[in-house]
Amino acid sequence: MENDALVKLSKAGDLSKITLCRPPLNYFNLELLQQFYEILDSFGEDPKCRALILEAEGSAFSAGLELSEQTKQDIFLLLEKFHRVAQALNSFPRPTIALVRGMALGAGNELLACCDFAFASKSAIFGQPEIKMGSMPSLAPLILPPLIGSRRMLEMILTGNLLGAKEAEQIGLIHRLVPENELSTAAEELLKTFRSFSSPVLALTLYAARQPRVREMEAHLRESEAVFLNQLMELEDPAEGVKAFLEKRQPKWKNR
Numbered sequence: 001m002e003n004d005a006l007v008k009l010s011k012a013g014d015l016s017k018i019t020l021c022r023p024p025l026n027y028f029n030l031e032l033l034q035q036f037y038e039i040l041d042s043f044g045e046d047p048k049c050r051a052l053i054l055e056a057e058g059s060a061f062s063a064g065l066e067l068s069e070q071t072k073q074d075i076f077l078l079l080e081k082f083h084r085v086a087q088a089l090n091s092f093p094r095p096t097i098a099l100v101r102g103m104a105l106g107a108g109n110e111l112l113a114c115c116d117f118a119f120a121s122k123s124a125i126f127g128q129p130e131i132k133m134g135s136m137p138s139l140a141p142l143i144l145p146p147l148i149g150s151r152r153m154l155e156m157i158l159t160g161n162l163l164g165a166k167e168a169e170q171i172g173l174i175h176r177l178v179p180e181n182e183l184s185t186a187a188e189e190l191l192k193t194f195r196s197f198s199s200p201v202l203a204l205t206l207y208a209a210r211q212p213r214v215r216e217m218e219a220h221l222r223e224s225e226a227v228f229l230n231q232l233m234e235l236e237d238p239a240e241g242v243k244a245f246l247e248k249r250q251p252k253w254k255n256r
Helices: 032-041 074-088 106-114 129-133 149-160 165-171 180-195 200-236 238-245
Strands: 007-012 015-018 051-056 094-101 103-105 117-120 125-127
Touching: 007 032, 015 032, 032 074, 074 106, 074 200, 094 106, 103 106, 103 165, 117 165, 117 180, 125 165, 129 149, 129 238, 180 200
Parallel strands: 015 051, 051 094, 094 117, 103 125
Antiparallel strands: 007 015
């Protein structure tokens, strides 16, 4: 992988790791999402891989989709690439483990929800703040209810309020709160458990257990995209929300 890669793949024995490399906030732009998908797509059925870790450089896991690319010209491709990554991660043939430090907001929060396991440090913050910028999450209504329930999902996306790591653990958004210097150790302990099992049995069990969430995403993703692209993006408020955020001021909604 080139030095300027926005996503890096590393392998050590039977453990593979994908690292987001666009610090400090690891916004998902078109190029990062393209590199991310190409890495996921390159695995195939790698028999050596027992598990995949997803983590990030810098002070945040990811603050979400790149704001400068959320325009009428780019948003279709940005959403398409993000959803392609989410679907690939959601159906990856090995257990996936997110290690979260700092912010996991918007698309960052949705992406960790696509992972099978999520460990977070005490500094981690989670949320779907899109509504505060005149927008909406495209995946959260599909993937969060099985984890935290419909009521908590609605609270997150309709208020935009953020959650600390302790509350995220309590409601089931993450599996465990871990000291930051022990995140890798937590993942390694889980991997030791996987190593004690039959590899094909583990793969088949994972496949069967994932089917409800995979089918849910496949069944409703296009409908969610249509609402986002054909209705939301026809309003003036999404553009005003992004502009206000970048200018560090309160938005002036046209459709209050």
